[in-house]
Amino acid sequence: MTLIEAENAVVEEFSMYEEWLDKYEYLIELGKSLQDYPEAAKTDDRLIKGCQSRVWLDYKVEDGNIVFNADSDAIITKGIISLLIGLYSGRTAQEILSSDFSVVEKIGLKENLSPTRANGLVSMIAKIREVAGANV
Amino acid sequence: MFPTLSRKVYGKNLVYFDNAATSQRPQTVIDEWNRITAESNANIHRAVHRLADEATQAYEHARDAVKDFLNADAREEIVFTSGTTAAINLVAFCFGEAFVSAGDEVIVTEAEHHSNIVPWQMMCRRKGAVLKVLPVDDDGHLVLEKLDELLTERTKILAVTHISNVLGIVNPVEEIIRTCHAKGVPVLVDGAQGAVHCKVDVQKLDCDFYVFSGHKLYAATGTGVLYGKRKWLDAMPPYMGGGEMVGNVSFRETTYAPLPMKFEAGTQNFASTATLKQALNFTNLLSDNELIKYNDEIRDYLLDYLRNDSRIRLFGVPRGTSDEKIPLFSFVVDGVHHEDLALIMDKMGVAVRSGQMCAEPLMDRFGVTGMLRASLAPYNTMEEAEYFVKCLNRAIDMLL
Secondary structure, three states: OOHHHHHHHHHHHHHOOOOHHHHHHHHHHHHHHHOOOOOOOHHHHEEOOOOOOOOEEEEEOOOOOOOEEEEOOOOHHHHHHHHHHHHHHOHHHHHHOOOOOOOOHHHHHHHOOOOOHHHHHHHHHHHHHHHHHEEE | OHHHOOOEEEOOOEOOEOOOOOOOOHHHHHHHHHHHHHHHHOOOOOOOHHHHHHHHHHHHHHHHHHHHHHOOOOHHEEEEEEHHHHHHHHHHHHHHHHHHOOOOOOEEOOOOOHHHOOHHHHHHHHHOOEEEOEEEEEOOEOOOOHHHHHOOEEEEEEEEEEEEEOOOOEHHHHHHHHHHHOOOOOOEEOOOOOOHHOOOHHHHHOOOOOEOOOOOOOOOOOOOOEEEHHHHHHOOOOOOOHHHHHHEEEEOOOEEOOOHHHHHOOOHHHHHHHHHHHHHHHHHHOOOHHHHHHHHHHHHHHHHHHHHHOOOOEEOOOOHHHHEEEEEEEEEEEEOHHHHHHHHHHOEEOOOEEEEEOOHHHHOOOOOEEEEEEEEOOOOOOHHHHHHHHHHHHHHHHHO
């Protein structure tokens, strides 16, 4: 699936949930499904600033693709980061940078999160772009 | 009576349980703010024209209302500030300038809001003084037995919260003040929560300073009060210079205005401050015995629930009767992040606070990264409390 197709699929998936609590249920499930993140990698340099809850983002480059791994101590935040990883992990830097990241607005996450949390989301996206930019 | 309370959020009736952060305002407060802004907007204390007179009257009537509310000895002892934080900064700075030297000591408690820690820390750093801390026990009560050993001949002042914004326990400030005064140490009481929930009589308390915010006490935002005994306020130098805080100004020398103007430099937030009068009028309605009984029932219901649900760890537990506690409940659910709970409850229409509540040392004391806090006001209802419990349970079930 191309990145645009994947982004559209997420938007479609989210449109199925009319109630906010259902969206959260879905994000909680996504959060729980995120693969284990090593305790040793929970370092300050991997901590994303701007989040009320703590978020760590790590990555490695494999065969020209950037593979992200992340964790958070809050499960909804973890769900959001899981969603982002599902979309952008395992893709090339060019692919990632070609996205306008409007997917988070389309699924209504950005404007419906508390300002602190929305800032955290912006910081997560900025970090993903930054990593991609450094690995073109 | 409270327009905000009848609104909906996400299609649900708003249940506003974040009153310890800011309270909602009664219509009378909103009307007064609008009236001054629309009809009597002129800078206070300066001009002789009609509008200035009206604005000044409204502002100074609020001072009289605060004097009566606190039972202060004189209106000169009431200084208006932008809030509790500004009032504590003023005292920490000016008292420090006048009375604190290198090697002196200042005492705060472990239960303080950052606003009653950082200004003292800054002053101590500036003066080379030492900040000492009175601890709290596991139930959130101050360990008074330690006070005697903390007080030394170098102690210059002690700052303590009347009621912690995290623990909601009414501290025995009268006893603390007696102990401190026996050693000649003045006391500042942070009344940000205390002024809202306790009958305060500064002469009976005999506190040297009492500070609180208007916006937590139904007044407009950007309002605060510093009560100080005249002998201290007289002995302290001004905080900021300029505006109406002067007597005579020349390039050689400036004399300062008498109290309270000496501490009110620059244009004051007069429209908001004036609403303190309407806000304090509103608090008179709250002394109704039936209402107090009803609010106590709500508090006891929530206290009982939060103490007894085994998944919940409540901080600030009364040792005697529940009257030691105000309707303010901070807690954690083990295995669940406080922010997730707050986020889910928000979508159910319930406004609660999550995080460190500006009390990081207290979070460290209890070994948590943050808490969830529900804080009620007298306009909250038993139905809302029951709905809160229902939503909390549903949120915990979703997250565990």
